[in-house]
């Protein structure tokens with residue numbers, strides 16, 4: 001029996017981010033005072049503590065900063081995805097995002113690899129930003 005994969009828990013701080021994802025836009029918070037870009041979403045700017053925030057659309061491109069290949073599922077819902085890649089991607093704009101790398105052999109993933117966002121529509125209006133290598137010839141998104 002396959003357990004359903006958990007969906008993100010959306011709160012007041014992250015709602016605008018997930019609404020962007022639903023529209024397949026990666027949105028970052030930008031401080032309305034000092035201009036600092038941040039992710040994950042937070043109520044105040046970690047740089048100047050301002051609560052003035054605007055949203056900006058990220059390009060969706062970045063580079064793998066760090067990653068791990070999972071060979072054991074910490075949650076049974078991910079059993080069918082093994083092996084899969086959990087990565088920290090440094091976006092072009094600066095902030096880093098925890099995500100998955102798809103569209104290539106997990107053994108082919110490396111730090112500094114150029115990646116771009118693809119959208120993993122999970123139903124119930126939830127789309128997850130995951131990444132694939134740029135210039136990948138594998139356009140299939142593994143679910």
Ligand SMILES: [Zn+2]
Nearest residue numbers: 031034045048
């Ligand atoms: Zn600020």
